[in-house]
Amino acid sequence: MTTSNLWDRLEPLLASVERPARYIDHEFGAQHKAADYRVALIYPDTYEIGQANQAIAILYDCLNAIDGVAAERCYLPWLDLADKMREHEIPLFTLESTSPVAECELVGITLPYELTYSNIVEALDLAGIAPRAADRGEGAPLVIGGGPCAFNPEPVADFFDAILIGEGEEAAGEMVAVHRACIAEGASRAETLRRLAQVGGVYVPSLYTPVRAEDGSLVAIEAAEGAPARVEKRIVADLDSVATPACPVVPFMDVIHDRQNVEILRGCTRGCRFCQAGMVYRPVRERSADTIVKATLAGLACTGYDEVSLTSLSSADHSQIEDVLRRLMRRLTGTGVSVSLPSLRVDAFSVDLARLISSGKKSGLTFAPEAGTQRLRDVINKNVVEEDLINTVRAAFEAGWRRVKLYFMIGLPTETDEDIQGIGQLVYKVLTTAREATPPSQRGGLKIGVSVSTFVPKAETPFQWEPMLTLEEVRRRQGVLRESMPHKGVDLSWHESEVSILEGVMARGGREISAVIEAAWRRGARFDAWTEQYRLNRWVEALEECGVDPVAIANRTRDVDEVLPWEHLTSGVSARYLVRERERAYSATTTPDCSFGGCTGCDVCGDLGVDVLIAGGERR
């Protein structure tokens, strides 16, 4: 396919837009490859939000490694440039060749969080690709989605030709191979989609039909002949068998997570019942210490970064974490390069780890007790007791830290006002402990950051049947929290409740939501994750226009026997386990972590033919 270079038309627009570095490519590590089969990897938000995304970096490497295939990156232009592009009839372009996205054979769009959904329509429209898969002609690129939100992709299902459920390292190449074979044979679009549906983990929405009863309730999701009745997620059994991006693109502009990222393990089986990531990325698979150290040092040498982050859902849980950190610090001390751990457990071991990598600079530690009372922490299976938190905070302040940030949620199932007041009381105890552990002369600047988000029930979790609070109730409970919170020495921040409400509808909505997203986009919705761009009224009007009742989706207790919109997809965790966990939640009974002890019966290993992989043999 021919490619047209849009640079000469784009460059004159750069003088009058914010941060032109978003659009110029040429970063160190960018891969410029001429190939007949081209893939655009789109992150549906701005460059600085999406550049560090690990999924894109991994797929970029995997696909560019294939002969005859070139992968290029694309981020959504900010409002200023998007408007100018429409004015000058410049379509959405990939960075590496500055050529139209619509000229690619395959367009991959990652689904990082629900609030980017309006940006998917924006990206496709800007690219000149019909937003709805059903409206695309034979010559249009295949539009394929994937990422964290793929576990209930129904709200965006109409926009995609196919969606990959689960991990992409192996599946991406397989999908491209099927598509190239179809192109070579001159297969029709419909035939191509039928064949793609045979690749493990690939969900082709047009092959599944939701069947509704007269009252509108979902009674079944019927698979077309030849399509699997249930799409199981793809998974990589051994992370050491796939490489972490060795020399990723190094951005020029300041982006979030602007550092070398090394994924040290995948999956988390702590079993927090609200946590979708903890359910859908199972089982735990650790990379070995040798692989991690080697990948880190090679990556730093290649990129020139001065910081490396050892990423995962729970990095302190890695069985060889202490060994990894000691080896890295031996090599990196005196080079000005720092190591960070993004997720700490609430225990003294975590403070020891933090001390190991702090090298004098103690910026701040973050812990997530999530709930204010022991009862509620047991309900959500957050295996943290108050004593742990207090001891951890004492250890941190005695070791010299002066800032701690705590994450909490309101609106969890069974929550009462007492639980909310418990957050205030817990923060007060933390504050008192921090003061006691700090020399009197340094107590002035002491701050506890408290960040409170609203619980949004997610698909494939034990709380997938739970109602979300209404906007009015969220506001009332926020008021209860504000009253119970100590004022001095606490920085309290909220997650915007109007945003959480939309997230709630998107997280568990069905196919009917695609029309709502389009309607909201037509009313100007884009960049909804940017609070200053978000307008709830656009969405309220869009829901009304489409006759969709948000309360029935988000604020209703669902029956465990009802057909859920994502019934035909599975992360491998069984419904039986989710129901059992929900019952244990109601009786405030905790469930242990299987990566530390015996199997707790989530069925993922058996269903997917994989196993928990602990690099050091056992965890402590």
Place this chain on the structure above:
Amino acid sequence: MTPGEFRLRVTWVKAGRLRWLSHLEVLHALERVIRRSKLEYAVTHGFSPHMKIAFGPALPVGTAGQTEYADVWLTRYTGADEALEALRKAAPADLEPIGAQYVGDRVPSLTAALTIALYRVELVGGELGEDHVRRVVLELMRRGELHIEQKGKTKAFDLAVCIPKDPSVSVEEGSVVVELPVRMGPHGSLRPEVFIRAALAASGAEVSAIRTTRTDLLIESEDGSWQRPV
């Protein structure tokens, strides 16, 4: 000389698309070039240790540079040519190191020493004639003073101080090109495209796109002569 440290003065260019980088983006990019080059650089001993490096005057977003400078302190002596080669290999295209030379520790800092910048300003589009541009530019020079509105305040520039030699105007590949020196200092430095737009505006003319390149950075000696810092 700080014992055990070697001050390497690197000359580099900011060209092509990378003209759209901001000063801060260029700083970070060059620090990363140095780390990738595996040259052993000195680290400051403060609370937050970082690479010991110093840059010349900032280049704005959209302005290219043909002869820009940075001083980096190395802890291990590497021949200047070898160091340049290592840096070149580690650099992205269009942000390329083109020279490297060791300088003494008592040599004044780049920001203090470099007070003259030479600019080449291309008026893209070509609707304006060379003679017209020459006339309005020289007329503004003769007026001697330029008032610029900045964030609600008016700032006066004494053109005899700010533009120490008359600009020259020529035509290259169909575009009018203005070359002029600008003196930088505590009086503030006048951006060349601002000067040219002002000159054109006085005659009622406008230009849609301006492409600015800083071609050289120079030291003004006591005798008034201009010299390169290496």
